[in-house]
Amino acid sequence: MAEYLAYDYPVLGAFWTVMWIFLWIWWLVLLFRIIVDIFRDRRMNGWAKAGWLIFVMVIPFLGVLVYVIARGRQMGEREIDHARAQQEAMNAYIRDVAGGPAEDVDRLAKLSELKNKGDITEAEFQRAKDKILH
Template identity: 65%
Template sequence: MSGYLNLAYDYPLLSTFWTILWIVLWVCWFFLLFRVITDIFRDDALSGWGKAGWLILTLVLPFLGVFIYVLARGRSMGERERSHLRAQQEAMDQYIRDTTGGGRSEIDELRTLSDLRNRGDITDEEFRRAKEKILH
């Protein structure tokens, strides 16, 4: 049993794959760590002391802290992320509506006026005045 033991570093290509695997695992770890820290600060249901406790646990004992956090609060992390993204989308949509004048163009308003006139709901004189108001 005193034979030579082959390790991954005895084969250059295997050594490269092994190194890449470790790099990918470390990148995934840091991604998860930052995701958990972001979730701690994003959660409005946690008190300041709760946030401080989770943050201290996550920073002092990172592997154990992240593991416990994901087990304890991991299911609601996705819900908080979705609600945050939904709020951002609503804010962007509202900004676009405000910037473009409410989402109705002059053509839409003229089409609505034309439909009202064709149904007989407004007179030609009312149509002319409303049309001038829209175009000027």
């Protein structure tokens, strides 16, 4: 029975092991992002989605490569649109929870931005805020 000690594993071997683990995780993240993108695309019909899924699952490396080449730009645009929609939903939720008229909330947000940029002083901010709230 052979004993393996920590110093029997060369540093280069450890480096390559870590590199392969990193590449494997990176591959899984890319694969799942593509699968999510296939389902997120509203312009594609069900048959096209099924075709892309089969292509990506049966021949994963070629399927992912072809998908990124053919639809990579739209994939980024869909990601940006999704993030923008989430931000708008969050802003609408905050306005709804904050209560009061939405225009007052918008005015307060703009005032806060002006104060943070340094365009108005704290005193000017307080006066404008009091005027909006009362």
